[in-house]
Amino acid sequence: MSLLAVNNLAIATGGHDLVADLSFAIEPGQRLGLIGESGSGKSLTAMAISGLLPPAIVPRGSVTLDGVEVIGAPERKLNKLRGAASAVVFQEPLTALDPLMKLGRQLAEPLRRRFRREGRDLAGIEAETIALLERVSLPQPQRIANAYPYEVSGGQRQRVAIAMALACRPKLLIADEPTTALDVTTQAEILALLDSLVRDLGMALLFISHDLPVVSTIVDQVLVLRQGRMVETGPVKSVLGTPTQQYTQSLVAAARAFDTALGAR
Numbered sequence: 256m257s258l259l260a261v262n263n264l265a266i267a268t269g270g271h272d273l274v275a276d277l278s279f280a281i282e283p284g285q286r287l288g289l290i291g292e293s294g295s296g297k298s299l300t301a302m303a304i305s306g307l308l309p310p311a312i313v314p315r316g317s318v319t320l321d322g323v324e325v326i327g328a329p330e331r332k333l334n335k336l337r338g339a340a341s342a343v344v345f346q347e348p349l350t351a352l353d354p355l356m357k358l359g360r361q362l363a364e365p366l367r368r369r370f371r372r373e374g375r376d377l378a379g380i381e382a383e384t385i386a387l388l389e390r391v392s393l394p395q396p397q398r399i400a401n402a403y404p405y406e407v408s409g410g411q412r413q414r415v416a417i418a419m420a421l422a423c424r425p426k427l428l429i430a431d432e433p434t435t436a437l438d439v440t441t442q443a444e445i446l447a448l449l450d451s452l453v454r455d456l457g458m459a460l461l462f463i464s465h466d467l468p469v470v471s472t473i474v475d476q477v478l479v480l481r482q483g484r485m486v487e488t489g490p491v492k493s494v495l496g497t498p499t500q501q502y503t504q505s506l507v508a509a510a511r512a513f514d515t516a517l518g519a520r
């Protein structure tokens with residue numbers, strides 16, 4: 256059984272399909288990149304998978320995550336899936352963080368849920384909070400745990416947001432443009448961190464980005480979306496190396512032209 260199976264997913268608002276006829280699967284431990292230009296439906300797809308679509312946006316079709324149907328599931332059932340089956344890292348870490356709560360306390364919440372799920376002694380939460388901050392390579396984890404989100408840098412905030420997602424030990428990590436809001440050096444560090452965490456913890460990864468060079472460093476398979484429809488899918492080397500569809504060819508050409516322009520400077 257696939258960890259994630261998306262079958263004929265459509266996402267509509269006001270009778271208009273923003274995403275349609277979308278089918279794909281992710282097996283345990285597999286890494287899939289969802290690429291396409293701005294507005295192609297990448298984030299809506301991620302939200303449909305996590306059951307986070309706003310009420311005015313309605314999904315049809317089927318999304319099963321760890322064997323559970325997400326479409327039409329009541330909030331109670333979705334809450335059980337969130338964290339244990341999948342967790343999301345967003346572009347802007349402040350989306351996941353409460354600005355008025357110290358980072359350590361925020362991390363403790365998902366940890367408490369996992370400890371309860373696993374029947375573990377809650378006394379170990381404080382030590383686990385520090386261990387998690389160390390796991391995402393944050394210096395002075397004790398200081399970070401005692402800081403508010405605005406007291407740490409953007410890159411450090413994203414590391415904490417990643418730690419929050421990891422706190423639940425999800426089988427599938429969904430990363431929606433996780434490095435777009437960061438400077439280039441920090442981008443590379445966060446990508447390397449995600450890469451090693453996904454490998455070490457044996458998670459599957461759905462990585463969403465419009466940045467082809469970034470995607471190609473971290474995923475094995477890629478799915479190209481255009482105007483809410485799948486254009487092509489397959490191993491990243493063949494889809495981006497020898498794209499068969501004109502749209503993918505134009506995305507690859509644009510990325511190459513940008514690279515060349517940078518090289519010429």
Ligand SMILES: Nc1ncnc2c1ncn2[C@@H]1O[C@H](COP(=O)(O)OP(=O)(O)OP(=O)(O)O)[C@@H](O)[C@H]1O
Pocket residue numbers: 268273291292293294295296297298299300309312465
């Ligand atoms: N709440 C909403 N109400 C109506 N339309 C929406 C809503 N959210 C997104 N859309 C529309 O759905 C389409 C897909 O949006 P989505 O955010 O999934 O694109 P994306 O590929 O993630 O783009 P980006 O790379 O810019 O984040 C866009 O045309 C967008 O305008």
